[in-house]
Amino acid sequence: MIGNKNLQSLFEYPDEDTSFNQILELLKSKNAEFMESLGVPVDLEQCNDEELEYLTKISALIDYYLQINNIEVPNWLRHEKLEFNKPYYHSKRITDFEKVRLQYTSPAPFRNRNVYFDVKGLERV
Numbered sequence: 001m002i003g004n005k006n007l008q009s010l011f012e013y014p015d016e017d018t019s020f021n022q023i024l025e026l027l028k029s030k031n032a033e034f035m036e037s038l039g040v041p042v043d044l045e046q047c048n049d050e051e052l053e054y055l056t057k058i059s060a061l062i063d064y065y066l067q068i069n070n071i072e073v074p075n076w077l078r079h080e081k082l083e084f085n086k087p088y089y090h091s092k093r094i095t096d097f098e099k100v101r102l103q104y105t106s107p108a109p110f111r112n113r114n115v116y117f118d119v120k121g122l123e124r125v
Helices: 005-011 014-028 033-038 047-066 095-103
Strands: none
Touching: 005 014, 005 033, 005 047, 014 033, 014 047
């Protein structure tokens, strides 16, 4: 169980893309409750594999947003459990060339976790 009620609620969305969009909206608006909740560490030992996979994806988005806005990144977001062994590309339709491009042009929060979102697709951030 994720434990953080905000992140748990987002995890429970029936559609992952909708959840990602909601996270981006919360980050863009600097929603006070959401931002404050990030300071409470998630006990990753209590999370199942599906929750860890989700947290890995969103931790990249959250870390990226916090960095570009000069907001301190909570330590738990950078835990080694929140990294993939194999690259994860969010885009469903991506060529091998685009995969290589993303690996070399993505910001550190994405590369460090082996999670690749096209930054242009996150322009709301």
